[in-house]
Amino acid sequence: MTSKRKKTFPTLLFLAALLLVSIVVALGIGAVSIPVSETIHILARSIPIGGRFLLPPTAVIIPSHRDILIELRLPRVLLAVLVGSSLSVSGATFQGLFKNPMADPHIIGVSAGAALGGTTALALGPRLRYFGLGAVPLFAFAGALLTVVLVYNMARVGGRAPIMSLLLAGIAVSSILQALVSLITYFSDGELQKIVFWMMGSLSGRGWEYLLLALPYSLASMAVIWVFARDLNAFLLGEEPALHLGIEVEAVKRYLLWAASMLTASAVATSGLIGFVGLVVPHVVRLLLGPDHRVLLPAVALTGGIFLVWVDILARTALPPLELPLGLLTSLVGGPFFIYLLRKRKHALY
Numbered sequence: 380m381t382s383k384r385k386k387t388f389p390t391l392l393f394l395a396a397l398l399l400v401s402i403v404v405a406l407g408i409g410a411v412s413i414p415v416s417e418t419i420h421i422l423a424r425s426i427p428i429g430g431r432f433l434l435p436p437t438a439v440i441i442p443s444h445r446d447i448l449i450e451l452r453l454p455r456v457l458l459a460v461l462v463g464s465s466l467s468v469s470g471a472t473f474q475g476l477f478k479n480p481m482a483d484p485h486i487i488g489v490s491a492g493a494a495l496g497g498t499t500a501l502a503l504g505p506r507l508r509y510f511g512l513g514a515v516p517l518f519a520f521a522g523a524l525l526t527v528v529l530v531y532n533m534a535r536v537g538g539r540a541p542i543m544s545l546l547l548a549g550i551a552v553s554s555i556l557q558a559l560v561s562l563i564t565y566f567s568d569g570e571l572q573k574i575v576f577w578m579m580g581s582l583s584g585r586g587w588e589y590l591l592l593a594l595p596y597s598l599a600s601m602a603v604i605w606v607f608a609r610d611l612n613a614f615l616l617g618e619e620p621a622l623h624l625g626i627e628v629e630a631v632k633r634y635l636l637w638a639a640s641m642l643t644a645s646a647v648a649t650s651g652l653i654g655f656v657g658l659v660v661p662h663v664v665r666l667l668l669g670p671d672h673r674v675l676l677p678a679v680a681l682t683g684g685i686f687l688v689w690v691d692i693l694a695r696t697a698l699p700p701l702e703l704p705l706g707l708l709t710s711l712v713g714g715p716f717f718i719y720l721l722r723k724r725k726h727a728l729y
Contacts, residue, residue: 387674390667394681398460401688405456406448408692410699413444421445454587459691460684461590462582462646463656465597467683469642470657471664471675472604475611476635477542484643484657487530487549487636489523491556493647494578496522498560501574502567515577516592516648523644526552531636539629542618545636579704580653582691593645600638600645601680607631608672615670653687653706659713660686686713 403422407413413421420440469484477486484490496518530552534544564574604611610631613621622628646653660683661675668674687705690712694703 387668391674391678391681394678394685398681398685398688401685402456402460405459405688405692406452408696409447409452411444411447413448417441417444418448421448425449450586454590455582455585455691456688458585458590458593458649459582459687461593461597462650462653463660463683463685463687464601464680465593465642465646465683466653466657467660467679467686468601468604468676469639469646471661471672471679472611472635472639472642473657474661475670475672476614476632476639477546478615478617479546480662481658483654484639484646485553485654487545487640488526488553488556489640489643490647490652491553491560492526493519493523493644494560494652495526495556495563496520497577497648497651498563498567498574501570501577502563516589520592520644520648523640523647526556527637527640527644531633540632540636576704577651578706580651580706580709581694581702581704582650583702585649589649593649596641596645600641601676603634603638604642605676607635608676611635611672612670650705653709655706655709655713656683656687659716 403415403418406422407415407418417440421444424440424445466484470482473482473484473486474480476482479486497515499522500514500518530545530548531540533548533552534540536544560578564571567574610621610626613624613626614631618628643657661679664675664678664682668678687709690705690708693712694705694708697703
């Protein structure tokens with residue numbers, strides 16, 4: 380058993396504990412500071428069955444603190460976990476599928492499609508609302524999925540979708556969609572600030588409805604990717620070796636492509652464009668735990684959630700009362716760290 384395998388379980392356990400600690404800390408930080416002990420008491424009281432038995436008899440909960448934590452901060456923090464995990468798992472999947480260390484969740488134009496849908500909704504200002512949601516996340520989600528359909532059908536050759544064709548089709552479609560986004564932005568003077576801020580990524584004002592929008596798609600997509608973790612390992616050897624191992628390459632490729640794209644679509648629809656998470660986090664985890672996706676995927680999901688929770692804390696507290704865009708901070712924080720890591724660990728990533 381290699382040293383990396385020996386430390387896998389303790390590492391995953393540590394990451395899970397660190398994620399829980401990060402959530403509790405994030406819930407207490409804000410304009411109204413809530414002590415950790417009270418945060419834990421509020422969370423315990425909110426457990427539907429048996430929660431009150433976890434509280435000491437002397438536990439005191441301030442009603443206004445409970446409202447702030449449960450109604451405002453908890454959905455935002457949980458959404459940060461979900462978005463960070465979704466982008467990270469999506470990035471790890473695309474990197475394994477395309478056998479390209481520079482692949483990220485936006486490689487086939489999913490983010491460009493979401494950006495076009497979101498900016499169109501902001502520019503037109505439609506008043507549509509479904510399930511308590513405005514038009515922006517719905518348009519962004521639809522734009523991302525339509526882009527995947529377009530790219531995949533453009534790349535198909537005789538029932539197959541070669542990796543290189545997917546990459547080239549994604550680049551071409553993404554360029555066109557980005558040009559359309561720029562065109563809409565250019566003619567949207569009244570909504571320019573909203574469009575720019577949304578495209579930089581933010582969790583400001585995100586309530587339970589946003590979390591409920593992304594949660595089923597993200598969890599289902601992660602489950603699909605986990606089922607094909609062994610097949611994803613085989614893809615690192617190339618499509619021909621994977622075929623010789625008995626893997627239905629095209630079918631598995633479709634499942635992984637759709638699942639990873641769904642993860643990206645749900646993340647972008649609820650938080651806007653947040654770059655660098657899906658590129659950096661999988662690399663960091665891969666360097667620590669190796670390329671086995673059976674270990675890599677859960678570790679990446681936990682690490683991505685931790686990373687975005689702390690970035691969101693920084694966004695809320697760095698320059699109060701202003702709130703900085705998450706996409707800006709992920710690049711500023713992740714970029715230098717990634718360069719440092721590559722300088723320290725110069726061996727191959729695969």
